[in-house]
Amino acid sequence: MTLYGSAVPEPAPEEPAPSPRRRYLIVLATVIALILGGGSAAFLLLDTSPNINRTAPNGYAPPGDGATATDALSDQPSTSPSVSPTASPSHSPSPSRSPSAHPSTPGITPVTYRAPNGVLCPSVNFQPVLDMHFTTSADPTESQTAGYNYVDYGCRQPFGKVLAQVDALIFSDAKAASGYYVQQKATAPAGSDRFSGLGTDAYGYVSKTNSYILWVLDGNLTLGISLSAAGGTPVPGRLRDCEVAMAPGTLHNLVNKG
Numbered sequence: 001m002t003l004y005g006s007a008v009p010e011p012a013p014e015e016p017a018p019s020p021r022r023r024y025l026i027v028l029a030t031v032i033a034l035i036l037g038g039g040s041a042a043f044l045l046l047d048t049s050p051n052i053n054r055t056a057p058n059g060y061a062p063p064g065d066g067a068t069a070t071d072a073l074s075d076q077p078s079t080s081p082s083v084s085p086t087a088s089p090s091h092s093p094s095p096s097r098s099p100s101a102h103p104s105t106p107g108i109t110p111v112t113y114r115a116p117n118g119v120l121c122p123s124v125n126f127q128p129v130l131d132m133h134f135t136t137s138a139d140p141t142e143s144q145t146a147g148y149n150y151v152d153y154g155c156r157q158p159f160g161k162v163l164a165q166v167d168a169l170i171f172s173d174a175k176a177a178s179g180y181y182v183q184q185k186a187t188a189p190a191g192s193d194r195f196s197g198l199g200t201d202a203y204g205y206v207s208k209t210n211s212y213i214l215w216v217l218d219g220n221l222t223l224g225i226s227l228s229a230a231g232g233t234p235v236p237g238r239l240r241d242c243e244v245a246m247a248p249g250t251l252h253n254l255v256n257k258g
Helices: 020-047 069-073 174-186 236-254
Strands: 141-146 150-159 162-171 193-195 201-207 211-218 221-229
Touching: 150 174, 162 174, 162 236, 174 201, 174 211, 174 221, 201 236, 211 236, 221 236
Parallel strands: none
Antiparallel strands: 141 150, 150 162, 162 221, 193 201, 201 211, 211 221
């Protein structure tokens, strides 16, 4: 049948509805596409952001759970050399004083000297002179000279052609003795001999070709020994050895034992 003479088209046949299996596959493919697309976007986002968890040099990884770098390194052995703590600066030392014959040591009394009964000759050890086959040719002569802070006790003893002169300058203290000794030593001839094991310090030298003079410092004592040989015999070398042998016994006899 037609209206106004026009033909009416016949309806097209309907397409068959997709089967349930095909619908499931379409949904699954869509979900997979969404997952892959979202993962790629997330990967791109993370890859362009700062990565604070990358391994740092020396194998150190920043700690997590709120810990600090100090906490993470506290159990690791230190690779830097250890430095000992510096001691706090001490007070400046007091100005140095003149050398003392004996350093003060707690519990030890410094050695002091005196001339027993105010004379020197009985305390002088003349045995080394006698051992050179010289005998006394006259009585000894004592002398005594008082100074500001010392007393010079002298003993003069002839042994034939050898004359011995010994002086014991006993000072009020070791500091005064040391000061005098240092002044004397400063004027000694060049090339003077030095001796160890005699008092605190000792030196000697040849005088006038036929004499030898020895000086010894110990405590409050400056001891001088001079041997002169008429005619040059014994030679100064033998006189020196004799004086070195005389000194220890003389020092021992002058020690203040009171």
